[in-house]
Amino acid sequence: MAHRAQPLRLPGPPRVPGAVAAALVAGLVLGPLAAVALRAGGGFAPGPADWAALRFTVTQAAVSAGLSVLLAVPVARALARRRFPGRAALVTLLGAPFLLPVIVAVLGLLAVFGRGGILNSALGLAGVDPVSIYGFRGVVLAHVFFNLPLATRLILQGWLAIPAERFRLAASLNAPVGRLLEAPMLRAVVPGTLLLIFLLCLTSFAVALTLGGGPRATTVELAIYQALRFDFAPGRAAALALVQVALCLAGTLLALKIALPSAFGGGLDRRVQRWDARGPLWRAVDAGVIGAAALFLLAPLAMVVARGAPGLADLPPSIWAAALRSLAVALVSAALTVALALALALRGGRLATVAGTLPLAVSALVLGTGLFLIVRPVVSPLDVALPVTVLVNALMSVPFATAALVPAVASAEAAHGRLATSLGLTGWPRLRLVLLPRLRRPLGFAAGLAAALSMGDLGVIALFAGERQETLPLAMYRLMGAYRMEAAAGAGLLLLALTLALFWIFDRGGRVGADA
Amino acid sequence: MRRFLALPLALLAAPALAQTPELVVYTYDSFDTEWGPGPIVEAAFEAECGCDLRFVAAGDGAALLSRLQLEGPSTEADVILGLDTALTAAAADTGLFAPHGLSPEMDLLPVAWDDPLFVPFDWGYFAFVADAGTEAPATFRELADSDLSIVIEDPRSSTPGLGLLLWVEAAYGDEAGAIWEGLADNIVTVTPGWTEAYNLFLEGEADAVLSYTTSPSYHVIAEEDDGKVAWTFDEGHYMQIEVAGIVAGTDQPDLARDFLAFMTTDAAQSAIPTTNWMFPVATPSDGLPEGFAEPLPADAALLLPPQEAQAVRDPALETWRTALSR
Numbered sequence: 023m024a025h026r027a028q029p030l031r032l033p034g035p036p037r038v039p040g041a042v043a044a045a046l047v048a049g050l051v052l053g054p055l056a057a058v059a060l061r062a063g064g065g066f067a068p069g070p071a072d073w074a075a076l077r078f079t080v081t082q083a084a085v086s087a088g089l090s091v092l093l094a095v096p097v098a099r100a101l102a103r104r105r106f107p108g109r110a111a112l113v114t115l116l117g118a119p120f121l122l123p124v125i126v127a128v129l130g131l132l133a134v135f136g137r138g139g140i141l142n143s144a145l146g147l148a149g150v151d152p153v154s155i156y157g158f159r160g161v162v163l164a165h166v167f168f169n170l171p172l173a174t175r176l177i178l179q180g181w182l183a184i185p186a187e188r189f190r191l192a193a194s195l196n197a198p199v200g201r202l203l204e205a206p207m208l209r210a211v212v213p214g215t216l217l218l219i220f221l222l223c224l225t226s227f228a229v230a231l232t233l234g235g236g237p238r239a240t241t242v243e244l245a246i247y248q249a250l251r252f253d254f255a256p257g258r259a260a261a262l263a264l265v266q267v268a269l270c271l272a273g274t275l276l277a278l279k280i281a282l283p284s285a286f287g288g289g290l291d292r293r294v295q296r297w298d299a300r301g302p303l304w305r306a307v308d309a310g311v312i313g314a315a316a317l318f319l320l321a322p323l324a325m326v327v328a329r330g331a332p333g334l335a336d337l338p339p340s341i342w343a344a345a346l347r348s349l350a351v352a353l354v355s356a357a358l359t360v361a362l363a364l365a366l367a368l369r370g371g372r373l374a375t376v377a378g379t380l381p382l383a384v385s386a387l388v389l390g391t392g393l394f395l396i397v398r399p400v401v402s403p404l405d406v407a408l409p410v411t412v413l414v415n416a417l418m419s420v421p422f423a424t425a426a427l428v429p430a431v432a433s434a435e436a437a438h439g440r441l442a443t444s445l446g447l448t449g450w451p452r453l454r455l456v457l458l459p460r461l462r463r464p465l466g467f468a469a470g471l472a473a474a475l476s477m478g479d480l481g482v483i484a485l486f487a488g489e490r491q492e493t494l495p496l497a498m499y500r501l502m503g504a505y506r507m508e509a510a511a512g513a514g515l516l517l518l519a520l521t522l523a524l525f526w527i528f529d530r531g532g533r534v535g536a537d538a
Numbered sequence: 539m540r541r542f543l544a545l546p547l548a549l550l551a552a553p554a555l556a557q558t559p560e561l562v563v564y565t566y567d568s569f570d571t572e573w574g575p576g577p578i579v580e581a582a583f584e585a586e587c588g589c590d591l592r593f594v595a596a597g598d599g600a601a602l603l604s605r606l607q608l609e610g611p612s613t614e615a616d617v618i619l620g621l622d623t624a625l626t627a628a629a630a631d632t633g634l635f636a637p638h639g640l641s642p643e644m645d646l647l648p649v650a651w652d653d654p655l656f657v658p659f660d661w662g663y664f665a666f667v668a669d670a671g672t673e674a675p676a677t678f679r680e681l682a683d684s685d686l687s688i689v690i691e692d693p694r695s696s697t698p699g700l701g702l703l704l705w706v707e708a709a710y711g712d713e714a715g716a717i718w719e720g721l722a723d724n725i726v727t728v729t730p731g732w733t734e735a736y737n738l739f740l741e742g743e744a745d746a747v748l749s750y751t752t753s754p755s756y757h758v759i760a761e762e763d764d765g766k767v768a769w770t771f772d773e774g775h776y777m778q779i780e781v782a783g784i785v786a787g788t789d790q791p792d793l794a795r796d797f798l799a800f801m802t803t804d805a806a807q808s809a810i811p812t813t814n815w816m817f818p819v820a821t822p823s824d825g826l827p828e829g830f831a832e833p834l835p836a837d838a839a840l841l842l843p844p845q846e847a848q849a850v851r852d853p854a855l856e857t858w859r860t861a862l863s864r
Contacts, residue, residue: 061608071859074863125733125734125737128734129737129741132738132741132743133741136741136742136743137687137726137742137743137744138741138742138743156726156727227730228730228734231692231695231728231729231730232727232729232730232734232738233727234727234728235725235726235727235728236722236725236727236728236862236863237692237728237858237859237862237863238862238863240859244692244694244695244730247694247695247730248694248695250604251600251601251604251695252600252604252694252695252700254603254604254607254628256608338572338573340572391608394608395608398608398609402614404594499567499733500567500568500571502733502736502737503567503568503571503732503733504568504571504573504574505736505753505756505757505760505815506573507736507737507740
């Protein structure tokens with residue numbers, strides 16, 4: 023019996039779950055948007071104020087993303103090629119600003135750079151006029167503060183993924199590491215990182231508004247907020263949210279075009295040793311870069327700790343219940359994020375990248391409102407406050423997890439795929455035996471990031487939570503709303519500690535036995 | 539495991555619940571926290587109504603109204619508690635509220651009240667709050683001419699921000715634009731909400747913050763700190779009156795009306811000052827607590843009628859945006 027010719031299709035890692043995950047993510051992002059649009063009310067004709075908001079939003083996002091990545095490259099390079107005591111702890115701590123709730127981080131930042139902050143006090147002592155943080159530069163400064171850690175980590179992952187053998191070879195040939203190894207790696211990693219941060223800054227709301235100094239710093243997200251909250255014009259909110267999605271798609275396609283996958287081939291997972299940049303000058307440069315980044319990122323954190331410590335004693339008992347609730351939400355949503363992102367990364371290709379980036383593009387308020395509209399006819403939103411929060415938090419972390427996993431899967435496949443195929447390893451055995459061991463580090467990072475982000479995110483809980491279902495960030499905001507700033511600062515410190523601990527445990531778990 | 543336990547328990551409890559009517563009240567976040575008025579009001583009302591009072595917290599006042607609009611006539615809410623006078627016209631336009639038919643005694647409220655849909659339960663004056671040692675301007679013009687720095691809330695995302703917008707509008711009308719232009723160099727920044735603004739002020743980022751005349755009372759009573767004052771302006775102070783209304787589609791109209799009436803009785807009113815940090819509408823039987831702010835003279839009260847407040851909002855926003863974007 024003759025079989026029909028089958029198209030040649032190389033068996034690889036499982037791809038079907040990826041398609042399902044992509045559909046799920048896209049549905050969860052676009053479904054709520056459609057629900058808001060269908061709720062109608064208030065047409066949309068963009069006025070001059072909208073165009074000004076769009077211009078400001080795109081400009082600040084582009085500048086913030088560019089600057090974050092520009093500064094992250096030397097920091098990541100220094101961290102990649104130096105070993106020193108406390109390096110692992112420093113790498114974890116440097117990630118903290120990205121994980122903090124906005125208001126906590128902004129207050130920490132102001133304690134350093136604000137009118138009454140350390141910097142201006144020092145300048146005052148030196149007889150120099152104070153510098154104002156408010157305005158465009160404040161927005162960019164805050165966004166760099168938030169995103170430099172993410173950029174550093176993603177680029178550092180790229181550096182650590184270059185096999186040790188390549189450095190060994192380069193050293194024995196006396197070949198330039200920068201041009202032959204680092205530049206191609208950056209070409210592969212930087213466009214995606216830039217895109218991620220650009221999109222994060224695109225939907226920024228509280229940072230841009232608090233530090234922006236006035237209506238000049240109006241973002242599209244504020245216009246959405248106003249449309250939903252004060253004007254009750256869901257149509258307008260949906261249209262503005264669509265503009266954000268369009269910008270996201272355009273950015274993603276552009277990043278895909280620019281990025282070139284690196285082709286380092288496989289290695290034997292040896293410990294990386296570096297023979298380049300050994301001179302005292304380079305050592306001094308790297309020490310300076312790491313020191314400056316640590317000072318910039320850690321000084322505001324130290325202020326969060328200093329402000330929060332006295333408040334720990336005034337924490338109301340309910341805060342502990344909120345903290346436990348937050349931990350549970352964080353763990354479940356981290357598991358969900360990793361499952362979704364892993365499926366997407368295994369599927370690979372354009373679909374995975376687009377679906378993996380989409381959640382960043384959509385306004386949290388539109389997403390929450392849309393889910394509210396979808397859920398409500400079926401079940402009381404109060405009853406599903408926590409499940410919905412888990413789902414949305416998981417969704418919001420997918421882009422970061424995908425960004426960490428896609429390049430790792432691609433390089434593992436490039437290095438070991440052909441051998442695995444020739445051995446007939448496909449589907450789950452291939453995932454278990456070939457890929458997962460190689461993905462341990464990015465998986466740990468992704469899970470830690472997802473758990474920590476979910477822990478600190480206000481997400482949609484504020485829209486759904488009813489009687490005493492609050493999470494830790496919501497409890498903190500409510501303390502502030504009741505004038506209890508000291509207790510709120512204590513709650514902020516608790517949140518910082520728990521978030522960092524979660525991140526550290528997962529991230530560490532992914533690095534057990536690995537030298538990084 | 540809890541799921542499996544919960545189901546039979548719920549079945550057991552169901553007949554008992556069926557006999558107790560339930561009143562669902564949507565309110566803003568800070569009303570129903572353990573230190574807010576919520577628990578006191580709930581205990582006192584449940585003691586006399588033979589019902590189960592359930593608060594559902596939904597963000598701030600504006601979020602409350604948009605939540606109700608999202609849900610429409612099928613809403614679960616019987617009462618909405620916590621809209622303010624800048625929102626009542628929009629709320630009335632939704633057609634989702636029913637007349638209350640009450641005429642409670644409100645001796646502390648400095649303005650006459652005859653709104654058929656909404657009953658006030660507390661109120662306050664917007665004011666700039668500063669450290670006691672800071673020189674205090676007496677008018678918006680003096681503030682604009684000074685080097686004092688202020689932090690304000692955005693009228694597009696926060697109710698106090700909208701209150702300030704209406705304050706300048708009510709006090710200056712056509713000159714509002716000039717006032718805003720004068721204030722532009724005093725404004726350190728414009729925050730999305732009261733929380734951010736008040737925090738920034740406490741962190742020393744500005745000399746004063748837009749808040750309420752009753753804000754210093756919190757520091758006096760809860761923290762024994764009399765170092766904060768509210769500036770009194772000669773133009774008068776714009777008022778925020780917080781109201782409750784009965785949802786037209788309620789299945790508990792009598793209970794809802796009882797609750798609105800209850801909110802103006804002493805049991806609820808005496809809890810307001812030190813839990814919500816606003817003025818009650820009726821003088822509590824023991825008077826205002828010691829150390830609590832005194833209401834300003836009645837002629838200092840500025841308030842645009844709800845319809846007018848709604849009508850001037852968009853043009854006033856445009857004026858504000860233009861003046862501050864220069």
